[in-house]
Amino acid sequence: MRGQQTEPLGETSEPLGDKDSTDDVELAVIGLGYVGLPLAREAAETGLRVVGLDRDPRVVEALNSGRSHVDDVSDDEVRRMLAARFRAHTDDACLARAQTVVICVPTPLSPDGGPDLDAVTSAVRSVAGRLRRGRLVVLESTTYPGTTDEVVRPLLEEISGLRAGTDFALAFSPERIDPGATTHGLRETPKVVGGVTPGCATRAATFYGKLVDTVVQAKGTREAEMAKLLENTYRHVNIALVNEMAMFCREIGVDLWDAIRCASTKPFGFQAFRPGAGVGGHCIPIDPNYLSFKVRSSLGYDFRFVGLAQEINRRMPEYVVRRAQDLLNAAGRPLQGSRVLLLGVTYKPDVADQRETPAVPVVRLLRARQAVVRFHDPHVPEWSVDGAPVTRVDDLMAAVREHDLTILLQDHSAYDLPALADAARRLFDTRGRIFRPGVEVL
Template sequence: MLQELLQKIEQKEYTVGIVGLGYVGLPLMWTFHQEGLPVLGFDIDEEKISCIEEGRPYIKHLGEDMMQKLAGSERCGATTKFDRLPEADAVLLCVPTPLDEHREPDMQYVERTCFTVGENLRKGQLVILESTTYPGTTEELIIPILESKSGLTAGEDFYVAYSPEREDPGNPDFNTSKIPKVVGGHGEEAIKLACALYDTAIVQTVPVSDTKTAEAVKITENVFRAVNIALVNELKVVYQQMGIDVHEVLEAADTKPFGFMKFVPGPGLGGHCIPIDPFYLTWKAREYEQNTRFIELAGEINTSMPQYVINRTLRALNAHKKAVNGSRVLVIGLAYKPDVDDMRESPTFKILDLLKNYGADVSYYDPHIPEIKPTREHAEWTGTKSIAWTESAVRDFDAVIISTDHSDIDYRELAEWSECIVDTRDAMNGYSKGPDHIWQA
């Protein structure tokens, strides 16, 4: 059976099914489609399916051209009907793995998807989880569900692998096809089949011994970033008290050609990985009676940064003889990173919440997010619209907080229009009009 499937991949007759057509699934669909494989996307969101069928973009940085090419292709389909899963030779799961209210893994989306896949599983199919998760998920959760719902046996009747997504939305240098793919399988045949599939579209596959190791790779990548971001965030606070510009320090330190890797401080962590994934390992480590002290400390520091921003805003307003209660405050940047429309886990939401709790009249500006769409965690902001970027609108605010430094914002104009700016991203470097104008945070 394996040789037949490998030959099918080589002949590009192997249909790739992708469950979850968001920031991970949609680029993956495009990547396989570009290399000539037939693709079939699945999502519960009917609007996403309509967008794919009609060629309308719903993730801004991916562009209209890509969507129109997918819509006009006979090798591409998208549906909400999961009874079509048997049409796919491989089923790639790209569904959310958030934290619950107790900051523990919320696996409901993975579990529900696996129940559905298991009910429609056929012999010979390859199931690959791409969602970031704790080591052991594939063997302890995915395979038992698939086997119980299908009556089939993993490694004999169907194949299972784990290959973590490594998307960096909006990065012009590294799209899906250019990022090496770590692959771990449930048995050698699963690794061979999964690697053969990804080899058709990805620059490099990196096979590891098993699924647990592959799961640990992705967790390690994001723990590394979370801990180092926490470090520079802590340095920012310390150096601020000493009257030292942390950004100048980091720029100079980055000239060392060895032994240093530059990370940049900010208002907190955002995105679909770094604020969440380290806590998956923390949770799993308890099962082995192990403590993850670095991870937990990093989490404390990073989650405290929005409050630090608010404290700096209080001081900035006070310097202008104003209280935050009753002041009008504009927050620039709702997206978690520059030049994308991705607001998942954005620390801006926490800043908005804190300002509102302090009694401020709060608005936001983001050229990439004209209106806040429904989210799982911040329903109260749904429907809130970005202000217009005009001199009269910006001058009407008592303070402006730069939370995300989009490149298409005119910071020179901002410097002229606002008398009190709290800058969390060093975007206003060189624009200061004097004391109490620009505050680093």
Template sequence: MPADLAVIGLGPYGLPLAQAAVAAGISTVGFKTGPEPGPLTPAEVRRMLAGGFRTAVRPAELGRVRTAVICAPAPPGPAGAPDLTQVEAAARTLAEHLRPHTTVVLESPVEPGTTEEFLRPILEEGSRLRAGRDFHLAYSPSRADPGNRDFTPANTPKVIGGLTPACTESAAAFYGRLTDRVVRARGTREAETVQLLESNFRHVNIALVNEMAVLCHDLGVDLWDVIRCAETKPFGFQAFRPGPGVGGHSAPQDLTGRTPRGLRLVELAQRVNDQMPRYVVQRAAALLNEHGKSARGARVLLLGVTYKADLPDQQATPAQEIATRLRELGAAVSYHDPHIPSWNLLGHPVPRADSLYEAAADADLTILLQQHRTYDLQGLSVKAQLLLDTRGATPTGAAHRL
């Protein structure tokens, strides 16, 4: 049975799009590009299936849709630029079955110029069709934020940039069925650069507050109180909060090699953020030392090992490096996370705490890495022998904060 929409890539970008499309009554088929961690809960997936969503069994089904959106992962490659291996595979599969008048949109996080210089030739060569004449081609930065209850696809504006004005309008007509507002960019490069700016904005501002966390600890200043006061300013300020590191699927891009100067501030921000897991381990060792204990042989419990609260996604989670470094110091590491039933570290399983309060009471040090809703932080602060809060989530004075 033909569908209106094919979502190619059912990971952190594709599944939320497919979910929104099904909710809007759009007949949707999904096509997997590889083993992708889904950001939706089993209950949300069941609702999608009940709404008519299905996974394509044969690639030929991609040729029976009016709109195809490529949402394949594009993780950082060895040189830092997005690895387009899965995007290329998705494009080649689609090209073999692409029909005239189809609207093709790329949502994967890519560098400016990718849609026109990389994706377009693959689609044209494989389909013998010409973009902008025989089919529409556009880019739209993914703004999916799984777990966010305030901003959904319906009330989040969608940016569209097409190869031609007609391509833009065709893509805008599709996304207008999903969202209250469509914003038209001048072209694909401008839309791609929107994604670049939005992603780098997050990483640069997190780097700033991460550096402020280190500075304020050295000065004996309560950074969390500073942020609480600063965010009352109604203009010129947006509150970001420090943490043990920056995870997620949207990596910073400094465009090194693409331009003579690149984005030096982004490169520096990435270095700052990459240092945070090591800083957390240093603080942990110092806290143990202050309480007459050594990191070697210490029992350390990690709370929340996902990159984002209340989701099972572990993409680029800082917990991985923190646990590795703690083990290198000789600590006995265990973890608790209501969303992660098992966790491996360099091929070896990490012991999982079944009883949270008993584990916190038994551990020499408990480190809160992710603030899941199910955690009673007041109760944990009472039970834990020593608690390091990297999220500033515990009541004032109840724990040692980052």
């Protein structure tokens, strides 16, 4: 691999020994979203001088005024960052003073099913135009194996005229942010790093060692890139497994939820996954496609496990709506014209994040069947699907009494589930949280 050909960086690497007098910023983070802002906060709390770059002027203005747009970073934490001299910028001139630059921009799916690298290449061009000897550049954006060495490295070298591994350090470190998690934040979650040379990896590991308790060095950038895809593909495939089991277990008279409970008592060889209305967030519905793209474009055949998992998980909203229709039909009501209340429209509990939430296709399918759809979510004050607003109910308990069917899509901790079960005319629990007579469970 090209990344293993260059002489490794290290203390004896002369070009990296000189620190420019203008390098008074220790970290610049490009992309101040769900990944970049927690990283900037952790670095600022550690005592590093941090700047952030984001192309959205509304995000930059809010952060510089002490307001956060990310669930895991509070307004108080942003104000503490500002007190530690953090500033957000829309101008990439802020990169010129940074010793380390970490790229945390989105990588959505492109029309051909691979990652859309436009934001990554734009960020890399900004870095390259400001790159100097001795700097460390790290890509954290999720992508396919080979991106750092085949896309990022050539751009940096061509524009800057510097060589990775000799003049500057280049590495990949996959983000492992779990929005809403309270037991394993950025510092407690081991950080994987892979460099284009062993010296680059050491340099990146030294940097992240200031921010996290454990740093794990991968063999190279491709292995670090693959580690992220392996983690999410593992979850994607296993969620699809239990989702498909949920669909047939009911037909053969098996309580899958109880089977999962029993299997979970095994102290080895089993990890519990649970069915639901679909998968959401950026990672599980999106990231495995990057690996499929790489296999297909490089080898000419499909990664069949991912394709099958995607097919199953995408069917779940339709299955949920079909079950809802059956539940109403059993009570002598058609779905058409019925009032349906959705509880929890985010992609996971106790966050406001709606990326790829399965609640969206559920609403589309209910509307197509002419149901009257309303929603409640303690984290979402207003919501629209395909440009059409979904009415939010304010009095939750009154709403569950008035609606013909209530569907629990996300089990936020703010919900008093037993009270909701008592009040609802009909309750369909897609999260497996309410096991009592009269409640339909997925």
